[in-house]
Amino acid sequence: MSAAPAITARGLRRYFADGQVRALDGVDIDVPAGASVAITGASGSGKTTLLYALAGLLGLDAGRVDIAGTRPHSPADWAALRRDRIGLVFQDAWLLPALTARQNVEIAIQGPRLSVAARRARAEALLRRVNAEGFAARRPAQLSGGERQRVAVARGLANRPEILLADEPTGELDHANSQHIADLLFDLRRSEGLTLLIVTHEGALARRCALQFVMHDGRGGFEARGAAR
Amino acid sequence: MTVLLAGLRNLAYWQPRNLGALLGITIAIASLVALVGLARGVQETLLSALENRGTDVMVTEAGVLDLISSIVPETLAPDLAVAPGVVAVAPELARLTTLADGRSVAVVAWPAGSFPWESLTLTEGRLPGADEGPGSGEGHVVVLGESLARRMQAGIGDRITLFHAPFEVVGLVTSPALLSRSAAYARLEDVQALTFREGQATSFNIQTAPGRAEAAAKAIGARFPDLSVETSAALADGYLFGRIANILAFAISSVALVSSVLVIFNTMSTAVNARRGEIAILSAVGWDRWRIVAMLLIEGSVISMIAGAAGIVAGTLMAQAVAGLPQVVGFVQPVIGAGLLATAFAVSVGVGLLGAFVPAVRAVRRPPADILRGH
Numbered sequence: 319m320s321a322a323p324a325i326t327a328r329g330l331r332r333y334f335a336d337g338q339v340r341a342l343d344g345v346d347i348d349v350p351a352g353a354s355v356a357i358t359g360a361s362g363s364g365k366t367t368l369l370y371a372l373a374g375l376l377g378l379d380a381g382r383v384d385i386a387g388t389r390p391h392s393p394a395d396w397a398a399l400r401r402d403r404i405g406l407v408f409q410d411a412w413l414l415p416a417l418t419a420r421q422n423v424e425i426a427i428q429g430p431r432l433s434v435a436a437r438r439a440r441a442e443a444l445l446r447r448v449n450a451e452g453f454a455a456r457r458p459a460q461l462s463g464g465e466r467q468r469v470a471v472a473r474g475l476a477n478r479p480e481i482l483l484a485d486e487p488t489g490e491l492d493h494a495n496s497q498h499i500a501d502l503l504f505d506l507r508r509s510e511g512l513t514l515l516i517v518t519h520e521g522a523l524a525r526r527c528a529l530q531f532v533m534h535d536g537r538g539g540f541e542a543r544g545a546a547r
Numbered sequence: 548m549t550v551l552l553a554g555l556r557n558l559a560y561w562q563p564r565n566l567g568a569l570l571g572i573t574i575a576i577a578s579l580v581a582l583v584g585l586a587r588g589v590q591e592t593l594l595s596a597l598e599n600r601g602t603d604v605m606v607t608e609a610g611v612l613d614l615i616s617s618i619v620p621e622t623l624a625p626d627l628a629v630a631p632g633v634v635a636v637a638p639e640l641a642r643l644t645t646l647a648d649g650r651s652v653a654v655v656a657w658p659a660g661s662f663p664w665e666s667l668t669l670t671e672g673r674l675p676g677a678d679e680g681p682g683s684g685e686g687h688v689v690v691l692g693e694s695l696a697r698r699m700q701a702g703i704g705d706r707i708t709l710f711h712a713p714f715e716v717v718g719l720v721t722s723p724a725l726l727s728r729s730a731a732y733a734r735l736e737d738v739q740a741l742t743f744r745e746g747q748a749t750s751f752n753i754q755t756a757p758g759r760a761e762a763a764a765k766a767i768g769a770r771f772p773d774l775s776v777e778t779s780a781a782l783a784d785g786y787l788f789g790r791i792a793n794i795l796a797f798a799i800s801s802v803a804l805v806s807s808v809l810v811i812f813n814t815m816s817t818a819v820n821a822r823r824g825e826i827a828i829l830s831a832v833g834w835d836r837w838r839i840v841a842m843l844l845i846e847g848s849v850i851s852m853i854a855g856a857a858g859i860v861a862g863t864l865m866a867q868a869v870a871g872l873p874q875v876v877g878f879v880q881p882v883i884g885a886g887l888l889a890t891a892f893a894v895s896v897g898v899g900l901l902g903a904f905v906p907a908v909r910a911v912r913r914p915p916a917d918i919l920r921g922h
Contacts, residue, residue, distance in 0.1 A: 366920070367916075370915075370916040370919075370920075373831070375827075375830075375831060375914055375915040375916040375919070376914050376916040376917075377914045377916075377917075393835075393836060393912075394835055394836070397830065397833055397834065397835040397836070398833070398835075399833075400830075400831060400832065400833035401832075401833025401834075401835075402833070406831050406832070408831075408919065412824070412827075412828050412831075412919065413828075414825050414828060414829075416556055416825075417553075417556060421556065425553060425829070425832065426832035426833065428833060428834075473832065476832070477833065
């Protein structure tokens with residue numbers, strides 16, 4: 319694990335309903351590069367809001383986020399970070415229904431120097447990496463929940479990110495598929511050297527992470543655990 | 548994947564949704580083309596009829612709303628003929644009557660051999676002679692405008708009924724004016740007798756020496772202050788029904804344009820708003836705002852262009868169909884020129900793009916989390 323933090327966030331605050339709902343209420347977090355972190359907590363504690371804030375998907379009322387020493391200031395800065403350094407996996411996959419599995423991965427592969435053929439080859443390689451090559455030509459509606467989630471993981475890796483943020487990646491899956499996706503994420507973390515943040519309410523998945531960041535009523539902190547795996 | 552490819556793939560996939568947008572815009576553009584074309588047609592038909600009479604000065608009863616309501620004594624003709632610059636005077640009696648099939652037809656009557664007959668171009672048969680008609684022991688004769696003849700399926704030698712009397716068709720004529728092509732023409736004394744208007748006319752057509760129309764109108768107006776005396780050009784400009792047609796055309800065109808703009812904008816906005824989830828995902832995977840907007844504009848422009856072209860075709864067909872209805876045929880010919888078609892296409896594409904642009908910009912400005920989490 320590198321000593322330089324992959325993510326540093328300070329004083330993250332996000333209120334909803336005119337301040338009645340404090341989804342984030344002054345959260346500080348430092349995520350070491352290459353670490354695996356489970357963000358846990360009860361429903362409504364602010365787990366997903368924190369993840370979205372760290373990905374720049376959320377407008378904050380206060381606070382700042384640095385990604386590998388870079389501080390994004392504008393939506394364009396955040397878009398560039400998500401394009402180059404941050405991969406995202408959502409709970410219900412959020413694949414684009416008009417596109418096939420391969421095209422859903424391809425759409426996240428960006429870079430002006432990449433030819434159409436190169437993009438396609440990379441998308442196919444990513445689908446192979448997550449054992450999804452067999453349904454590359456199918457649309458999301460023709461895939462099971464586990465298959466969709468594998469495609470979503472491949473899409474999250476499209477631009478060789480340093481950080482992968484996953485929001486309840488196994489939340490909608492049965493035990494076997496859940497286990498499979500979890501294995502895949504940790505395998506990728508090891509092989510790609512990713513920093514992995516997973517929002518989860520599943521104890522088993524949380525325990526596989528080196529660090530656990532527990533959210534409670536919009537506030538959070540690391541729980542003392544064993545060494546990072 | 549390129550922006551263009553993504554846009555085209557979305558178009559191919561979202562067929563029902565895109566068809567809805569396509570249909571909405573097509574209907575809006577078709578309505579615009581048909582309504583404006585018909586409104587302009589009414590205007591053009593009326594003005595063209597006035598401008599193609601071959602008359603320099605018109606004399607009617609003062610203060611009447613329309614030419615058919617006017618009554619002037621035929622005996623004024625000799626007094627009008629001596630006015631300075633006047634070359635010829637012809638009384639005219641114009642009446643509306645009902646055909647056997649229930650449709651209305653305008654019957655215009657002039658003395659046989661008078662100059663207004665020269666405004667018509669004979670395509671078949673002959674014009675009525677001065678020495679024929681009931682007075683000479685023969686029946687009534689009539690000349691039909693070619694549109695009317697086609698509508699009635701009547702030809703030379705056929706007998707038709709006008710004013711409950713039989714008329715023999717002796718000639719077919721044409722004219723640049725639709726109303727003239729859709730009218731029937733008879734001898735003045737025949738129509739006067741059949742409509743109980745002996746000695747009366749609805750107007751006088753006056754032919755003047757070149758460049759003397761205004762002077763003649765001024766002189767006649769001074770001598771007969773109780774009559775309305777106008778040059779044909781002034782009459783066409785100031786004719787009440789012409790003015791009403793102008794106002795109607797402007798009002799209908801404006802309403803059609805505004806409603807088209809609103810329908811297209813709303814249709815396109817709805818189509819884009821329905822895709823906020825996709826927009827949020829594209830943003831989440833690192834597409835910048837303008838790339839997403841460009842993709843939506845590509846989709847919007849393709850839909851708008853196809854719908855615009857389809858709307859123009861549908862609107863033209865609709866206008867022609869309306870003009871061919873039994874109640875309308877012969878009274879209006881839609882005027883759908885290149886200007887109207889270009890305007891309709893520009894409205895479709897321009898408003899379609901604006902309708903896509905505004906909600907697209909609004910959607911990309913929202914933090915993706917708001918959409919992904921349903922806030």
